[in-house]
Amino acid sequence: MRIDIISIFPEFFGVLDISLLGKARERGLIELGVHDLRDFAHDRHRTVDDTPYGGGAGMVMKPEPWGEAFDEVLGGPGAGAESSVVVFPSPAGERFTQATARELALEPHLVFGCGRYEGIDQRVIEHTKTRPGVRVREISLGDYVLNGGEVAVMAMIEAIGRLVPGVVGNPASLTEESHEDGLLEYPSYTKPASWRELQVPPVLLSGNHGAIAAWRHDQQVERTRRVRPDLLPD
Numbered sequence: 001m002r003i004d005i006i007s008i009f010p011e012f013f014g015v016l017d018i019s020l021l022g023k024a025r026e027r028g029l030i031e032l033g034v035h036d037l038r039d040f041a042h043d044r045h046r047t048v049d050d051t052p053y054g055g056g057a058g059m060v061m062k063p064e065p066w067g068e069a070f071d072e073v074l075g076g077p078g079a080g081a082e083s084s085v086v087v088f089p090s091p092a093g094e095r096f097t098q099a100t101a102r103e104l105a106l107e108p109h110l111v112f113g114c115g116r117y118e119g120i121d122q123r124v125i126e127h128t129k130t131r132p133g134v135r136v137r138e139i140s141l142g143d144y145v146l147n148g149g150e151v152a153v154m155a156m157i158e159a160i161g162r163l164v165p166g167v168v169g170n171p172a173s174l175t176e177e178s179h180e181d182g183l184l185e186y187p188s189y190t191k192p193a194s195w196r197e198l199q200v201p202p203v204l205l206s207g208n209h210g211a212i213a214a215w216r217h218d219q220q221v222e223r224t225r226r227v228r229p230d231l232l233p234d
């Protein structure tokens, strides 16, 4: 998988050089390209924003730098991929879920366009949809407003990257997580068996794998019913 990110804060993504994704990149499982949108703004001040048509507070991101950035990124190393998905993080987007992460983890090339200010000129999204071999998705991290797309893209890349085959050492651990089976995860415990008068549930020490699996599923259902009843079927 190749991931390209376009942002006016490219330094924001330096952290992707370490941790899980850093190792995935070292092993060639994920290629990452980060691009400064201002490199595609050619005036003296490298301007990327302007006042909104129709008035209103704040500034809107100009279309020209975005157009040139996508010309390069979609015509660059990522162009080798048979297709690209361009993701625009947006408070007005479809909700990002584990299912979204699973879908995007199967794509050969992802491009994230990180907006700032009050957003990106809508013609950028519309024009990107016309590019050959490109699918566009506007995706929201959640129902709150951030100051830009970078934090959302970091979260999305972490959720997607860990699902890319080979990135996580034990793939079985991916199937027992919250939201993988539509339920929240069961509680976890490790040594010591007794800690500050608190005991590990005895079933987990029983060695009875059937009983342990049943207890864990019951815990998932109980926790989901208590914390996220919206996830349970009607």
Ligand SMILES: N#Cc1c(-c2ccc3ccn(Cc4ccc(CN5CCCC5)cc4)c3c2)n[nH]c1N
Pocket (backbone or CB within 6 Å): 089, 090, 091, 114, 115, 116, 117, 118, 119, 120, 139, 140, 141, 142, 143, 144, 145, 146, 147, 148, 149, 152
């Ligand atoms: N993913 C995700 C996001 C984002 C997100 C993603 C990308 C950008 C780019 C800029 N902003 C800031 C912004 C955007 C819209 C408004 C509303 N305005 C009203 C009239 C015109 C816009 C105000 C601030 C962004 C926020 N927020 N929350 C999420 N889950």
